[in-house]
Amino acid sequence: MAGDEAAGSRLRDDVGVTPTSPSSITIAGAWDCADGLLCLWVNPDFAGYKPSFWGGGCQNLGPFGINDQASSWHNRYSGSWTLYRGSDCTGDRFVAPSGARAGQMGSYWNDNISSICRSDTICP
Numbered sequence: 001m002a003g004d005e006a007a008g009s010r011l012r013d014d015v016g017v018t019p020t021s022p023s024s025i026t027i028a029g030a031w032d033c034a035d036g037l038l039c040l041w042v043n044p045d046f047a048g049y050k051p052s053f054w055g056g057g058c059q060n061l062g063p064f065g066i067n068d069q070a071s072s073w074h075n076r077y078s079g080s081w082t083l084y085r086g087s088d089c090t091g092d093r094f095v096a097p098s099g100a101r102a103g104q105m106g107s108y109w110n111d112n113i114s115s116i117c118r119s120d121t122i123c124p
């Protein structure tokens with residue numbers, strides 16, 4: 001029926017874009033973290049406040065206003081980064097490989113990252 005055709009057309013038009021959300025225009029390419037950086041977002045799906053990182057050594061996220069708040073990430077650096085639940089690069093950790101990104105972090109990691117370290121530098 002006509003209604004079904006209209007719905008199908010709308011779905012095809014929306015391929016590659018997150019529909020209906022007021023912020024869908026920015027979400028579409030939001031994971032475009034600049035080359036060479038690790039980007040963290042305060043919200044899932046690469047949305048909201050986004051500090052980005054490039055320096056070596058352990059970095060606490062508190063001074064960047066995102067301690068225990070990161071909910072998605074994208075690693076545009078040529079090597080991996082390590083993300084830690086504890087401050088000063090302590091506690092459980094996971095490795096974010098070069099080029100990888102995650103729009104969701106899972107309940108154990110979501111809003112629980114407190115420090116990060118570029119893996120090719122001195123990490124505790």
Ligand SMILES: [Ca+2]
Nearest residue numbers: 042069070071
């Ligand atoms: Ca968050």
